[in-house]
Amino acid sequence: GAVVSQHPSRVICKSGTSVKIECRSLDFQATTMFWYRQFPKQSLMLMATSNEGSKATYEQGVEKDKFLINHASLTLSTLTVTSAHPEDSSFYICSARDAGGTDNYGYTFGSGTRLTVV
């Protein structure tokens, strides 16, 4: 089945530094990847949609300059949290849509990244 690898699983960084999170589709090509944020005991909130080779589309209220998304290839998307602050601490999850047409199989999600900014 489709597998999405997300790294790192946990990261602790100092306030003011930047953190990069990678999301890779291992056995399929992903034209579209999604980035979500999840607060404790809350559901997933879509942050942005990234299409390979084009600029990401951000949801209302998400700062483009703080959350930089790059989707340079069909198997890799990255989320960089720039100048991180404690309020950016959260659980970030990516998901991918199979370019080969797994609209019949739904989306595959990564295992998530727990970001803690101290």
Next chain:
Amino acid sequence: KQEVTQIPAALSVPEGENLVLNCSFTDSAIYNLQWFRQDPGKGLTSLLLIQSSQREQTSGRLNASLDKSSGRSTLYIAASQPGDSATYLCAVRGAGSYQLTFGKGTKLSVIP
């Protein structure tokens, strides 16, 4: 704007019981509906996907139904086991959209 609601927010049952989790959505113009499982601190595992033209899907002890016209889906878990303890999320993909809208989930605890 699509809204997805899951009831109950939490559920505790003894091992062996059959149980039903509920999901409702406000806009019936959907492409599909997907049920996920999330363990604490982990990502999402897809359980079942129901296309808008389907009424139900089954996988092992899990059965998901869809009533698009009434905006409802249920996830039935038969003979529950402690290993079923997790948060179950319902997500709807709108017609003509690639985005999913999630409910807040139902946290299930199966007591041995």
